[in-house]
Every structure is written in structure tokens, then in C-alpha cells.
Amino acid sequence: xxxxxxxxxxxxxxxxxxxxxxxxxxxxxxxxxxxxxxxxxxxxxxxxxxxxxxxxxxxxxxxxxxxxxxxxxxxxxxxxxxxxxxxxxxxxxxxxxxxxxxxxxxxxxxxxxxxxxxxxxxxxxxxxxxxxxxxxxxxxxxxxxxxxxxxxxxxxxxxxxxxxxxxxxxxxxxxxxxxxxxxxxxxxxxxxxxxxxxxxxxx
Ligand SMILES: Nc1ncnc2c1ncn2[C@@H]1O[C@H](COP(=O)(O)OP(=O)(O)OP(=O)(O)O)[C@@H](O)[C@H]1O
Numbered sequence: 001x002x003x004x005x006x007x008x009x010x011x012x013x014x015x016x017x018x019x020x021x022x023x024x025x026x027x028x029x030x031x032x033x034x035x036x037x038x039x040x041x042x043x044x045x046x047x048x049x050x051x052x053x054x055x056x057x058x059x060x061x062x063x064x065x066x067x068x069x070x071x072x073x074x075x076x077x078x079x080x081x082x083x084x085x086x087x088x089x090x091x092x093x094x095x096x097x098x099x100x101x102x103x104x105x106x107x108x109x110x111x112x113x114x115x116x117x118x119x120x121x122x123x124x125x126x127x128x129x130x131x132x133x134x135x136x137x138x139x140x141x142x143x144x145x146x147x148x149x150x151x152x153x154x155x156x157x158x159x160x161x162x163x164x165x166x167x168x169x170x171x172x173x174x175x176x177x178x179x180x181x182x183x184x185x186x187x188x189x190x191x192x193x194x195x196x197x198x199x200x201x202x203x
Contacts, residue, residue: 001027001061001065001136002024002025002026002027002060002061003024003025003048003059003060003061003062003065003066003137003168003170004023004024004025004058004059004060004061005021005022005023005024005048005057005058005059005060006022006057006058006059006060007020007021007022007056007057007058008020008021008022008044008047008054008056008057008058008059009021009054009055009056009057009191010040010043010044010047010052010054010055011043011055011191012040012043015191016055016191016193017039017040017043017190017191018039018040018043018044018186018189018190018191019055019056019189019190019191019192020189021044021057021186021189022057023184025137025168025170026168027136027166027167027168028163028164028166028167028168029163029168029181029182030159030163030168030169030170030171030179030180030181030182031168031169031170031171031181031182031183031184032171032172032173032177032179032181032182032183032184033045033170033171033172033173033184033186034174034183034184034185034186035185035186035187036187039186039187039190040186040189040190041141041172041186042070042071042141042172044172044186045068045070045139045140045141045170045172046068046070047059048062048066048068048139048170049062049066049068049139050062050066051068061137062137064135065135065136065137066135066137066138066139067129067130067133067135067137067138067139068139068140068141069126069127069129069130069138069139069140069141069143070141071141071142071145073122073123073125073126073129074126074129075114075115075122075125075126076114077113077114077115078113078114078115079113079114080110080111080112080113080114081101081106081109081110081111081112081114081117081125082097082101082110082111084114084125084129085097085100085101085125085128085129085132088129088132088133089132092132092133092134092135093134094132094133094134096132097132099131100128100129100130100131100132101128103128103131103154103157103158103161104124104125104127104128104151104154104155104158105124105150105151105154106121106124106125106128109121109125118146119146120146120147120148120151122146123143123144123145123146123147123151124147124151124154127140127143127155127158130158130162131158136166136167136168137167137168137169137170138159138162138167138168138169138170138171139169139170140169140170140171140172140173141172142172142173142174143155143171143173144173144175144177152175152177155177156177156178156179159171159177159179160179163179169181
């Protein structure tokens, strides 16, 4: 299913952030979100993931299709790596956690409590979670933060495999992942702040 966004306007903290944004993300494709700090990449991903409503516009193809990986990975600290993945597999109704463990080289860490992982290891677990969701559209916010070079490669490989199986990915990142993808520059869609009349400003 194609994710289709039409004339979308979104806000954060009560202030408009982006407006007039339209794009389509068909199966098998990746879209890289670019733009300066604060432009609204996270806000857009949160909106598509259903965590906040848009101000205006239409989002189609996002109902129960999106797996969102944010800065905080929602990892349960007292559960082991394998137990975390099994937990999410149950939530999403999928069965096999082995491909997720293999893709992010987590087998040596499988029995370790997630709370005792390093930042990069936690991030690998958070990304492995994507595989057990079984959801077709991955919405990823700075997915490579804390990853070493090898892990960035494993991540890029997992995205390529996902696209090859008809999945899609929307990725906010400042680095070049070496994935064939279109780039959506968000700066031109920055919301214009309401103009204050010069006379009013001094009243
Ligand atoms: N929790 C919050 N409450 C209020 N405003 C926020 C909050 N988080 C972000 N903002 C504001 O919303 C706007 C968009 O932020 P957002 O996090 O979406 O940007 P971003 O493009 O993801 O930035 P970055 O590249 O730094 O991650 C910014 O002006 C930011 O200051």
C-alpha cells in the first residue's frame, strides 16, 4: 500500500511547523527526510505514526502499517534482548525473532538485560524491533545515532532487504546511508509565522 500525504500541515508545542506538504511513498521505495535542526522531521514522523493529529491535510495508507523507531526506543530495561523481541512479536502477532537477532548481530547479547546494553547496542535492539513488527512502512528518526560503522552497514542491509520484500521506509537522517532513495527536503515547507502588523507591534 502506498503512503500518501496531501497538503499536510503539522504543529509542535502549539506552533505550526510545516505546511502544504505532499508526497507519496510506494511499496519498495525509501524516502530520506532532510532539513536543518528543528525544521520538523520528528514532528512529521510522529504525525504519520499517529502519535499526534495533523493541523490540516490528508494521510492515507498509514493505518496499522507504520512501525516507528524514535529516539527513545521503548526498550524494557528488565527484560533480556530476546525477551524484548519476543514481547513485541506477541504484540504485533508475529512469531519468529531469529531473523531480527541475526540481522542486528544480537545473538551474543540475547540473554543480557536490555538495561545493561550500551547506547549503540540498545539502538540495534530498537532497530531489530522493526523486523518483528511485520509492518510494511518503517518510519525512522535518526536511526544510526550511536551505531558504529559495522552496525550502520547492518542497518542499511536490513532496509534494503525490507524494500526488496515490498516494504517502504521513511528515514530522517543527516548521514548518507548508501541506500537508493529519493530525498525530501523539508525546508521549503516550513510554516510561515503569522505576520504582525508593524503598527500593532508597538501598541
Ligand atoms: N516537546 C516539544 N515541545 C514543544 N516544541 C517542540 C518540542 N519538540 C520539538 N519542538 C519544536 O518543534 C519544532 C520541530 O521540531 P522537530 O523535533 O520536529 O525538528 P527536527 O527536524 O526533527 O529537528 P532535529 O534535526 O534537531 O532532530 C522545533 O521548532 C522544535 O523546537
